Amino acid sequence: MTETPRSGRFVAREGSELRRELLIEPWPELGLVAADGPADPEPELVIDDGVVTRLDGKKAAEFDVIDRFLVAHGLDLEVAAEAMALPDERIARMLVDVDVPREELVRLARGLTPAKLARVVGMLDPVELMMALKKLRARRDPGNQAHVTNLKESPALLAADAAEAARRGFDELETTVGVARYAPLNALALLVGSQTGRPGVMTQCAVEERRNLELAIRGLVTYAETLSVYGTEPVFADGDDTPWSKAFLGSAYASRGVKVRFTSGTGSEALMGHAQGLSMLYLEARCISVVRAAGAQGVQNGSISCVALVLSVPGGTRAILAENVLAAWHDLEVASGNDAIASHSAIRKTAKLMGQFLPGTDFVTSGYSVMPRRDNTFGGGNYDADDLDEWLTLQRDWQVDGGIEPVAEDELLRVRKRAARATQAVFAELGLPVVTDAEVDAATHAHGSPDLPDRDRAADVEAADELLRRGTSALDIALALDRAGFEDVAEAVLGMLRQRVAADYLQTAAVIEPDGLVRSAVNDPNAYLGPGTGYRLQGERWELLQALPHVVDPRTLGSGQDGTPALREEPAAAEHGDDPAEVVIAVGPAFADGLRETINGLTHDDVLAAVTDGIRAAGATARVLRIRRAADVAFIAHDGARLSGSGIALGLQSKGTAVIHRADLEPLDNLELFGMSPLYTLESYRAMGRNAAGYALGQRVGPVPTELDNFARAKLIVRTTLLHAREAAAVIPGAPAVELAQH
Amino acid sequence: MAFDPVTDYPLGSRRPDLVRTPTGRALDEVTLAAAREGALTVADMRATAETLGLQAQVARAAGRTQLAEGLERAAELTEVPDDELLAIYTALRPGRSTAEQLEGWAARLDGLGATRNAAFVREAAGVYADRSLLTRD
Numbered sequence: 001m002t003e004t005p006r007s008g009r010f011v012a013r014e015g016s017e018l019r020r021e022l023l024i025e026p027w028p029e030l031g032l033v034a035a036d037g038p039a040d041p042e043p044e045l046v047i048d049d050g051v052v053t054r055l056d057g058k059k060a061a062e063f064d065v066i067d068r069f070l071v072a073h074g075l076d077l078e079v080a081a082e083a084m085a086l087p088d089e090r091i092a093r094m095l096v097d098v099d100v101p102r103e104e105l106v107r108l109a110r111g112l113t114p115a116k117l118a119r120v121v122g123m124l125d126p127v128e129l130m131m132a133l134k135k136l137r138a139r140r141d142p143g144n145q146a147h148v149t150n151l152k153e154s155p156a157l158l159a160a161d162a163a164e165a166a167r168r169g170f171d172e173l174e175t176t177v178g179v180a181r182y183a184p185l186n187a188l189a190l191l192v193g194s195q196t197g198r199p200g201v202m203t204q205c206a207v208e209e210r211r212n213l214e215l216a217i218r219g220l221v222t223y224a225e226t227l228s229v230y231g232t233e234p235v236f237a238d239g240d241d242t243p244w245s246k247a248f249l250g251s252a253y254a255s256r257g258v259k260v261r262f263t264s265g266t267g268s269e270a271l272m273g274h275a276q277g278l279s280m281l282y283l284e285a286r287c288i289s290v291v292r293a294a295g296a297q298g299v300q301n302g303s304i305s306c307v308a309l310v311l312s313v314p315g316g317t318r319a320i321l322a323e324n325v326l327a328a329w330h331d332l333e334v335a336s337g338n339d340a341i342a343s344h345s346a347i348r349k350t351a352k353l354m355g356q357f358l359p360g361t362d363f364v365t366s367g368y369s370v371m372p373r374r375d376n377t378f379g380g381g382n383y384d385a386d387d388l389d390e391w392l393t394l395q396r397d398w399q400v401d402g403g404i405e406p407v408a409e410d411e412l413l414r415v416r417k418r419a420a421r422a423t424q425a426v427f428a429e430l431g432l433p434v435v436t437d438a439e440v441d442a443a444t445h446a447h448g449s450p451d452l453p454d455r456d457r458a459a460d461v462e463a464a465d466e467l468l469r470r471g472t473s474a475l476d477i478a479l480a481l482d483r484a485g486f487e488d489v490a491e492a493v494l495g496m497l498r499q500r501v502a503a504d505y506l507q508t509a510a511v512i513e514p515d516g517l518v519r520s521a522v523n524d525p526n527a528y529l530g531p532g533t534g535y536r537l538q539g540e541r542w543e544l545l546q547a548l549p550h551v552v553d554p555r556t557l558g559s560g561q562d563g564t565p566a567l568r569e570e571p572a573a574a575e576h577g578d579d580p581a582e583v584v585i586a587v588g589p590a591f592a593d594g595l596r597e598t599i600n601g602l603t604h605d606d607v608l609a610a611v612t613d614g615i616r617a618a619g620a621t622a623r624v625l626r627i628r629r630a631a632d633v634a635f636i637a638h639d640g641a642r643l644s645g646s647g648i649a650l651g652l653q654s655k656g657t658a659v660i661h662r663a664d665l666e667p668l669d670n671l672e673l674f675g676m677s678p679l680y681t682l683e684s685y686r687a688m689g690r691n692a693a694g695y696a697l698g699q700r701v702g703p704v705p706t707e708l709d710n711f712a713r714a715k716l717i718v719r720t721t722l723l724h725a726r727e728a729a730a731v732i733p734g735a736p737a738v739e740l741a742q743h
Numbered sequence: 744m745a746f747d748p749v750t751d752y753p754l755g756s757r758r759p760d761l762v763r764t765p766t767g768r769a770l771d772e773v774t775l776a777a778a779r780e781g782a783l784t785v786a787d788m789r790a791t792a793e794t795l796g797l798q799a800q801v802a803r804a805a806g807r808t809q810l811a812e813g814l815e816r817a818a819e820l821t822e823v824p825d826d827e828l829l830a831i832y833t834a835l836r837p838g839r840s841t842a843e844q845l846e847g848w849a850a851r852l853d854g855l856g857a858t859r860n861a862a863f864v865r866e867a868a869g870v871y872a873d874r875s876l877l878t879r880d
Contacts, residue, residue, distance in 0.1 A: 064874060502762045
């Protein structure tokens, strides 16, 4: 059997990371359709005598538990008649119109049914969705949430990572457990670490509700986002909840001082097998409506753990952005996903990220992994410790605040060490298994948990149980810190308890400043109304976010001075050569004077020697001229050629770019151009000299083979610019060329 | 001074005079010094029903009706013991309770002065009956 030859390019692409993922055609019956599913109902709301009798294609007797909840607690019938009567296009335009204030849209959303909501956001294209999200975000300033976990559940490492996350500006930190019994220890380490890094950072430990509430009652955590809702009744029931149970739980948490954020996301219903043939976006509109109806202040949404499923269908990325918009439109705080791994492809996942990153959300990710992703026990790590410079650079590139601050290595080591020490001290004070100095040291400097010594895990979980039995609280932790000499951390932990008394952080999109001031959508609302309004990254914050530790001052780059004396110039203007075998080596204004080496680090003296060597070896003579009136390599070479006895010159810019020119050519024409200066060795320059001599002697010349480095420009364009700036600065307008004496 | 839900937020920084711990301690008495003297307990460091009521007013004044209602339910739930809180949550989960059991919890909530929550549980019971979310016995 003969095989049909395949395309090398198709084969190569099949091997890419991207192609590990399956793309599927929509299958609406299974809910595998992003938006506008064929079975999605027409928007409908009929009210008879103040009672909803029809909702999105169903009559009252057919209402499921979600419809019933929305009718009872969600829909604002005062607004509904007005809002539902507005044409879809009209509302869609209002979403992107900078002259329509957020409050007006939020008011209308209160009266819209899920089908209408899905239909309207479904009309927006990606840029319009971003515009809407920017406008509708609840809090003025965008922020970010971190994931802090590790495979060994090392308390010292958890604390160090929490401290780093806090110091980097994350407003909330979320941990979880590999082994459920660890919860109190992990919550403790996170609390101590976070408050060491920056007072006011809120923490949570994602565990089962009873355990979570227990941690909250002891002040070990301050928020929860484990309350999942779903868009169909069977999936809600499979999740072992109803809208009523979840709403009750939300209030129960709030009663114990816990900030509550619900979780929902496209794709979960299809994944759980009961999408009822409805589109992902429509079902998410139902979820978001339930979240607000339940009295939650916010939601973690944006497909979350199902993101890769949603991305398998056409329009998935757009649908996820649309669901974020729905949540913000419902006046909810939005932690907008980007935590679970969306794709193997860096291009694809980052393209998806831009939908939330550019407009900004209350928490751009629902968990940026501050540690390497293999330590992320959420199974997340879409962006992790190793990607941090990328994230910071994106912020700097776009002048966009993605909620993460650059911090110098020494400062982070200091903060990490202090947090690990504080945790060590608390463990000692509370009689928990010892955290050794070796653990503190490893936690300070670690890349990840493999760098940490192993602990006695049996002893740790026993201690965790004991901690719960004893009823150890955040107050005990504050006192332990105080006794161990960490008074400021003790104050910060106590400050978090004090926050519970006033409960200001239960309002929408609340974060806590280091001085204890609570900032939320109430006192810091997003009032974006077009250019010049709303949150703008400028001033001190912009200065901070652009100052990455590895940014260099260009003034310190490429002085090119190596201490050798400059080449001596003849005082008189250079004359036309009379030797027909002469090749002029025409160098730039700064060559071997203001600058001393090429971009590839070759000294100008060596380059000159190599070129001269090549010229002589081929049987020609060399004369070195400095062209003073121009910095452009074409003019340098052409000026040289016009003074050359043979009419041939090799022009050399200080950075190493070279041209072989001939007097009768136009200046911007040439015989050979050598533009890849970063790649040239002395042997390259010798070859250029030989070729120039060949042209001068009228021989047949094969061009010097040139290499290509497609990344040279990206890598070196800054240095090129700086070197060229020095060359240009050395130009003396109108000055004639002068001869140089070689060393 | 009367409470203004629009301008008095955050309570912790704008109206600390309105905020008390469950044992009547003022916010500025919740200090490390007080903790060192053993004058504080973690149970004392939480919002009272009154404070959550004020937060509900703040939410309502900001147009957040459902958040306000959630906070009002939360205010009532401060009086419900921890284990009962979790028991009621469990009872509200699908297929966990009979109508009578839910009515029992509603009555208990009424008894604790948590009338909004009681009504909420009764409302759920009605819907659960229609949607087969009650246990059969």
